[in-house]
Amino acid sequence: MAQATVGRPRPRTAVTGLGLVTPAGIGVEANVDRVWSGRPTADRTAELDGLPVDFSCRVPGFDPVALLGRRTAWRMDRASQLAVQAARLAVADAGLDPAVWDGARVAVVVGTSLGGWNTVEREHGAFLADGSAMVSPLLMVMGPVNMTAGYIAMDLKALGPNQVVSTACASGNTAIGYARMLLETGACDVAIAGGTEAAMSPTAMASLARAGALSKRLDDPRGASRPFDADRDGFVAGEGAALLVLERLEDARARGARTRALIAGFGASADGHHASAPDPTGSGAERAIRAALADADLGPQDVAHVNAHGTSTPLNDVTEARTIRRVFGDGPAVTSTKGVVGHLLGAAGAAEAAYTVLAVERGEVPPTANLGRQDPEIEVDVVAGEARPIKPLAAVNNSFGFGGQNAVVVVTPA
Structure with missing residues (x-):
């Protein structure tokens, strides 16, 4: 090596x-x-x-x-x-x-x-x-x-x-x-x-x-x-x-290994706002997303998919959706796999990073389970009902935690 x-x-x-x-x-x-x-x-x-x-x-x-x-x-x-x-x-x-x-x-x-x-x-x-x-x-x-x-x-x-x-x-x-x-x-x-x-x-x-x-x-x-x-x-x-x-x-x-995808960027930030609630402006999350994109040398137009933190809580989902729209517009296909597996707490980001890798590798985004009526305040393209094909572009995995700690990973095709 x-x-x-x-x-x-x-x-x-x-x-x-x-x-x-x-x-x-x-x-x-x-x-x-x-x-x-x-x-x-x-x-x-x-x-x-x-x-x-x-x-x-x-x-x-x-x-x-x-x-x-x-x-x-x-x-x-x-x-x-x-x-x-x-x-x-x-x-x-x-x-x-x-x-x-x-x-x-x-x-x-x-x-x-x-x-x-x-x-x-x-x-x-x-x-x-x-x-x-x-x-x-x-x-x-x-x-x-x-x-x-x-x-x-x-x-x-x-x-x-x-x-x-x-x-x-x-x-x-x-x-x-x-x-x-x-x-x-x-x-x-x-x-x-x-x-x-x-x-x-x-x-x-x-x-x-x-x-x-x-x-x-x-x-x-x-x-x-x-x-x-x-x-x-x-x-x-x-x-x-x-x-x-x-x-x-x-x-x-x-060594002739199979490469499923690339980890192309990483960004982190702190809200500095509240012990458990997200900053309602989404500014900390936005800094982490933009830092990850800059680290990957990519722009918002290069992203086809966002695996959202998407916790199913009233505050997080609206704040995150507004942040995603502010950064990416209405372009990427958004999903939250927590509808299937729940919130794995400290393991959530890793599981969702793996699902993001698989989405990029398969060219297909999994649906957000249990999404029957999208909140009208959430103005992003959330995948629901069944999996959706995506273009071979980058994907972003968002993770936000108590204490206002944010970490974002960018995944690109191999």
């Missing part, structure tokens, strides 16, 4: 592998089938019985013992379990073999918002109920947010730069942007980047419900996540992990 050197042209970043473990299924094919057909995944969740909102989007059929082995799975929080499996799938999809690669040249950058929240909550409950003798000694290697990146390194012998970034619901996009920087500076030759989240605990969900963030459509969970719809009333929380394998394009071509 070639290392970047001073004076060389800025290298292009290829996406050579995708690993998806989401409510739409495990693996790329399962996700394409569910997301591109627009079939929502939200359902009643036993762990949330008795709460004001008792449904969420969970990964179906995920058996960590069967997939990872008992000794590996039992010492990980579910967020790490999902991520390790997604990383394995991404590396296999890229045609790479950890048994023979130079692990010191492989970086891991994972985004997460809450890390091992479930483990912390469980062990805190044990402490309150039965005292310190019942707290697991594994708590401190399961709960901290850094452990997911560490476990991926252990599992795949990825021994280069290893870190976790946390920018709330923008974490996955932020991780991809930072991993791309590592490749460009020559700090690594392969980067495993994306996000994970599995914090659907009673306490976390009770807090989001009390804050008014979650949909209260208790009689219709499957119809609850409805981005850009006039009747939306909040998001549906979900869990999942999405990891991408990134390489310099010249390295990918040299």
